[in-house]
Amino acid sequence: MADKNVNQVIVNGETILDLTNDTVTANDLAEGVTAHDSSGALVNGNLSEIEAFENSPTITFKTEGPFGLFRCYPTVRKDYIIRKTSKPIVFLDADGFGDAMVADVIKGKTFTSKNGLKVSGTYEPPSTEPTLQAKSVTPTVAEQVVTPDANYDGLSQVTIAGDANLTSENIKSGVSIFGITGTLATAASDNNAEAYVIDATNPTVSFKTSGTIKVYGYGYTTSSSSWGGSSTTVHAFCGDGYYKSSNWGSPSKTSCTFDVSGGKLTGLPSLNGGTLIAVVGL
Numbered sequence: 001m002a003d004k005n006v007n008q009v010i011v012n013g014e015t016i017l018d019l020t021n022d023t024v025t026a027n028d029l030a031e032g033v034t035a036h037d038s039s040g041a042l043v044n045g046n047l048s049e050i051e052a053f054e055n056s057p058t059i060t061f062k063t064e065g066p067f068g069l070f071r072c073y074p075t076v077r078k079d080y081i082i083r084k085t086s087k088p089i090v091f092l093d094a095d096g097f098g099d100a101m102v103a104d105v106i107k108g109k110t111f112t113s114k115n116g117l118k119v120s121g122t123y124e125p126p127s128t129e130p131t132l133q134a135k136s137v138t139p140t141v142a143e144q145v146v147t148p149d150a151n152y153d154g155l156s157q158v159t160i161a162g163d164a165n166l167t168s169e170n171i172k173s174g175v176s177i178f179g180i181t182g183t184l185a186t187a188a189s190d191n192n193a194e195a196y197v198i199d200a201t202n203p204t205v206s207f208k209t210s211g212t213i214k215v216y217g218y219g220y221t222t223s224s225s226s227w228g229g230s231s232t233t234v235h236a237f238c239g240d241g242y243y244k245s246s247n248w249g250s251p252s253k254t255s256c257t258f259d260v261s262g263g264k265l266t267g268l269p270s271l272n273g274g275t276l277i278a279v280v281g282l
Contacts, residue, residue, distance in 0.1 A: 003074070107121055168180055193280065194207050198278055214278070221272050
């Protein structure tokens with residue numbers, strides 16, 4: 001006689017067992033767990049732990065709360081489960097935790113990185129304040145780089161000197177100094193004049209005033225004659241040129257343009273001696 005399933009038991013009109021409304025199936029039970037369905041037939045669970053992961057559930061990770069560093073919450077179809085007693089292994093890419101080292105984290109604090117979970121930091125910040133230096137700088141024509149002297153950790157303050165005369169009214173028009181453009185108009189003439197007494201053979205000058213240079217005085221040249229004698233020619237300078245003596249007729253003027261090069265007056269004829277006065281500003 002074939003086994004019959006029992007899904008309901010009634011004794012003296014009182015229902016002792018009733019499975020007729022049960023909806024359990026094998027897919028509702030974990031592997032190794034048994035139950036009876038609405039017909040009374042034995043149902044053996046067929047959902048294993050490994051099956052739940054092989055069907056790719058969505059896992060949400062939490063880093064807070066009473067469940068430790070991580071806890072898995074599967075979002076799966078209702079016929080997939082993970083037992084409460086199971087300990088699933090979750091593989092994570094270590095680079096996702098960062099690359100901090102123990103020396104990067106203050107001592108007494110813990111952290112998690114690819115170098116480990118809940119690792120203790122070892123960094124100890126300096127116990128003393130840095131030694132700083134204050135410096136003063138006076139502007140110059142060249143750029144200056146301000147750095148602390150030896151045995152200082154850095155600069156606490158840099159003071160740059162100021163000057164009340166650094167105004168546009170005191171700067172020549174068209175010239176800019178430290179971002180301030182001058183408005184001072186150039187005078188038509190500063191009425192300055194300079195004069196140097198110079199040796200005709202070594203005409204050293206050092207003019208500080210610009211302008212046309214003029215030369216006054218006498219210089220001379222000497223030459224030897226064919227019978228052993230010599231002759232002297234005098235040059236009379238008249239400002240922008242000179243006259244020299246002639247054997248007959250009136251002497252003619254030779255015009256000159258004088259300048260300065262290397263501290264020497266240029267534009268003079270070749271002379272063997274004489275004393276001249278070079279002037280500028282007249």
